[in-house]
Amino acid sequence: MTGNRTLLNPTRTPLILAIIIFGCSKSDPTENMVWPTESLPASSNSSERENEYYKLVDIPIPETINLEASSMVPLPDGRIAIATRRGEIYFVSGVRSEALDPTYQLFASGLHEILGMDYRDGAIYVTQQGEVTRIKNTGGDFRADEFITLTDNWGFGAEHEFTFGSRFDRNGQIWTVHGLTHSYTSKHKFRGWCLRVGMDGESTPTCSGIRSPGGIGMNRFGDMFYTESQGPWNGACSLKHLKPGHFMGHPISHRWYPDAPQMGSTPKKPRGGNTRRQHLEAKRIPKLVPPAVVFPYRKMGQSASAISLDDTQGKFGPFHDQIFVADYTLSLLMRVDLEQVDGVYQGACFPFREGFATGLVGATFTKEGHYYVGGSSRVGWPTRGTAPYSLQRLEWTGKTPFEVQQMKIQPDGFKLVFTKKLNPKTIVNEAFALQTYTHIYQPGYGSPEVDHTSPKIELIEVKENTVRLKVSKLQIGHIHELKLSGIRSAADESLLHDVAYYTLNRLPKH
Numbered sequence: 001m002t003g004n005r006t007l008l009n010p011t012r013t014p015l016i017l018a019i020i021i022f023g024c025s026k027s028d029p030t031e032n033m034v035w036p037t038e039s040l041p042a043s044s045n046s047s048e049r050e051n052e053y054y055k056l057v058d059i060p061i062p063e064t065i066n067l068e069a070s071s072m073v074p075l076p077d078g079r080i081a082i083a084t085r086r087g088e089i090y091f092v093s094g095v096r097s098e099a100l101d102p103t104y105q106l107f108a109s110g111l112h113e114i115l116g117m118d119y120r121d122g123a124i125y126v127t128q129q130g131e132v133t134r135i136k137n138t139g140g141d142f143r144a145d146e147f148i149t150l151t152d153n154w155g156f157g158a159e160h161e162f163t164f165g166s167r168f169d170r171n172g173q174i175w176t177v178h179g180l181t182h183s184y185t186s187k188h189k190f191r192g193w194c195l196r197v198g199m200d201g202e203s204t205p206t207c208s209g210i211r212s213p214g215g216i217g218m219n220r221f222g223d224m225f226y227t228e229s230q231g232p233w234n235g236a237c238s239l240k241h242l243k244p245g246h247f248m249g250h251p252i253s254h255r256w257y258p259d260a261p262q263m264g265s266t267p268k269k270p271r272g273g274n275t276r277r278q279h280l281e282a283k284r285i286p287k288l289v290p291p292a293v294v295f296p297y298r299k300m301g302q303s304a305s306a307i308s309l310d311d312t313q314g315k316f317g318p319f320h321d322q323i324f325v326a327d328y329t330l331s332l333l334m335r336v337d338l339e340q341v342d343g344v345y346q347g348a349c350f351p352f353r354e355g356f357a358t359g360l361v362g363a364t365f366t367k368e369g370h371y372y373v374g375g376s377s378r379v380g381w382p383t384r385g386t387a388p389y390s391l392q393r394l395e396w397t398g399k400t401p402f403e404v405q406q407m408k409i410q411p412d413g414f415k416l417v418f419t420k421k422l423n424p425k426t427i428v429n430e431a432f433a434l435q436t437y438t439h440i441y442q443p444g445y446g447s448p449e450v451d452h453t454s455p456k457i458e459l460i461e462v463k464e465n466t467v468r469l470k471v472s473k474l475q476i477g478h479i480h481e482l483k484l485s486g487i488r489s490a491a492d493e494s495l496l497h498d499v500a501y502y503t504l505n506r507l508p509k510h
Helices: 046-052 252-260 278-284
Strands: 004-010 053-058 069-072 082-084 087-092 104-106 117-120 123-127 130-134 146-151 163-164 174-178 195-196 203-210 212-218 224-229 237-241 291-297 304-309 323-327 332-341 346-351 360-364 371-376 388-395 404-410 413-418 432-439 449-452 456-461 466-471 479-484 501-505
Touching: 046 053, 046 346, 053 346, 069 117, 069 123, 069 360, 069 371, 082 117, 082 360, 117 449, 123 163, 123 174, 146 195, 163 212, 174 212, 203 252, 212 323, 224 304, 237 304, 291 332, 291 346, 291 501, 304 360, 323 360, 323 371, 332 404, 360 501, 404 501, 432 456, 432 466
Parallel strands: 212 304
Antiparallel strands: 004 146, 053 388, 069 082, 082 087, 087 104, 117 123, 123 130, 130 146, 163 174, 174 195, 195 203, 212 224, 224 237, 237 291, 304 323, 323 332, 332 346, 346 501, 360 371, 371 388, 404 413, 413 466, 432 449, 432 479, 456 466, 479 501
């Protein structure tokens, strides 16, 4: 059903069907995994150095509140609205200043696993598992008393059918991404699809081929992306561009194309198996969009979740306009530098910050330049951060870390931009080690790294804080893993993080 349905002072019983989980680290027991279940990898022990530049602050939570934060949005009056997996919305004051003195006020409850939220014109808009809802207080007191269904134009009723919603895009629409039934099938309408929802409640089918999303958000140009989980037809977790009218790679939801005539014809079904690679299948399936950035499994997290654009105008450090992606299983934050080549997104991901208290689900930047994050650690689904729930603030200390700020593709190699001026004597061939690999494109669960190559660095050019690498042979469809050792800044600092992973989809002509 699409349209507006109003409930005043509703009595709602939350339907807690399943624990919030993002499916990279586990599979359905009936599926054949590529590798056996493994314990969580150890931390890199870098959080002590990271804390010198980005400090984590614990925000107190009353003992009476189980704040399993699943979505957050700053409010114009200085508060932050925090939604929870349990279906509550709290308005929290006193957390955006240096002196932490938080006050929590319950605004709404009885909703179902809120995985998207925004604020506009005095109303809160939430994406919950069964609908997009506009929520207001009309009676003059604090509690919400008006709940209006904008749309519920998708099916819902099974485990793992998580629905994530974006903030408003530049056209005033909310984008929703819908996980598959039990993470594997599409038993209910538009499971495995992306929809766009207007303020009038009209919903527009936008993309197919989604498996198990973990978050959704925009880049600086207003293009929408979501985080995809490792599993069938997905060799590793990734960041994917939701290009309207296109296919994200998992064919099980093709059955709903008759309900989406504006999407055109159903894409060809991809061919899967040990010899299949997604970038090659994309040549015969024009609607197939390759991942913009692949997060190598365990090296860069296991359950990619919240997407946050750094739009703080430099208040969060030297990474303005880049995207930050949280991870549930390894309780960490990654950094993404995107670019577009021949109309296709691609780019690099970098480690950024470890040591969060729990599995990360909800996150937001504020205009003060702070990054707020929360989540939970559920029984049966391990997370590196062991707190059952938490609310934390990440602050830039004002000290600039020595990092690879950008990694950009060139016709014959890469251009690296560093945050600080380099010591040119340390920029030698031995400082760079490059290998490439990709993943099997298959209906089985996940994939090991395959098709390894080791391109040679043929030429190095250095200029102040920039290095240009000429590479012997770049590999389309591969992750290019670049390790850097011994490189020092002009002030004799070592890199805070010495690895970058570039996903190559297109080569520029010049």
